[in-house]
């Protein structure tokens with residue numbers, strides 16, 4: 480059954496009725512005629528369909544249009560007068576960063592986001608950040624040179640222009656679908672370390688006082704239920720064993736492991752440290768999550784969530800690209816949203832038991848990324 484949605488696309492208000500299965504890319508191209516958004520793989524792999532949703536680059540081929548109800552969407556057509564996008568267009572032309580141009584809208588949007596966040600960028604960072612955008616003809620040398628030239632001398636901006644216009648970025652499609660309430664607003668920043676560790680920070684507003692929220696954080700089975708794909712098998716007050724299932728299309732990674740949980744009552748902070756192994760791929764994950772409760776002046780509070788993780792083994796290939804970070808980011812966003820809802824008694828029976836990176840076809844992903852690693856970027 481069709482659903483009514485109202486959103487902003489390139490600063491124009493759009494109200495329409497869409498099928499729940501229609502993805503954003505088809506909506507933009509087919510309904511609004513914005514054909515600058517290209518469709519390549521339609522599986523969330525190539526990045527050709529990247530658009531900006533609430534200030535964040537998103538793959539519109541795996542984002543349902545209905546999840547964009549109330550969102551602010553910017554396509555490549557909406558960046559005609561954008562200063563950073565303008566510099567990038569000139570640099571792509573000067574450095575031969577495009578040939579057929581099929582990947583170019585997605586490359587420009589991803590590069591612009593990188594420049595806004597990082598300012599002047601090193602080549603290694605550009606290659607890392609753009610590794611989720613595939614080009615099948617030009618090769619990457621010209622693209623990387625163009626982004627480096629366009630970023631030269633720039634300072635990071637606190638938030639992208641779209642995000643600044645709307646205050647704070649809202650959750651991703653997965654989180655939006657998982658979230659029963661929009662009362663909580665989460666923000667996230669992800670930083671990749673050079674030693675294989677990735678750090679991600681998340682802050683979520685909770686419409687409950689600090690005492691109620693702190694008590695809830697001690698209810699470990701309920702907290703665990705907020706994490707899509709998590710299943711706790713035992714908890715003795717300090718040690719936890721459990722399983723975490725992450726689904727990538729038809730293949731599941733199922734990490735079984737154990738951890739320890741320590742509460743610091745004085746600081747209203749807790750640390751969960753753990754490690755697990757996926758027997759299917761032989762991959763290992765280790766990490767820690769630190770929660771800190773921050774009361775606010777209005778009698779409510781925020782939970783500051785700091786996640787630090789490292790993945791080794793087959794899945795580690797993806798930590799090079801933006802894909803695994805994007806997935807972990809969505810996972811923690813969904814967790815934060817579910818947590819905020821659960822504290823106020825709005826636990827969702829529909830919260831997903833596992834998170835899926837859309838309809839990613841694992842075999843395609845592996846083949847493309849191996850091809851990318853197996854040949855020098857020319």
Ligand code: FES
Nearest residue numbers: 519521525526540
């Ligand atoms: S078409 Fe969306 S990621 Fe390839």
Ligand code: FES
Nearest residue numbers: 578580582614615
């Ligand atoms: S320029 Fe043709 S796919 Fe990138």
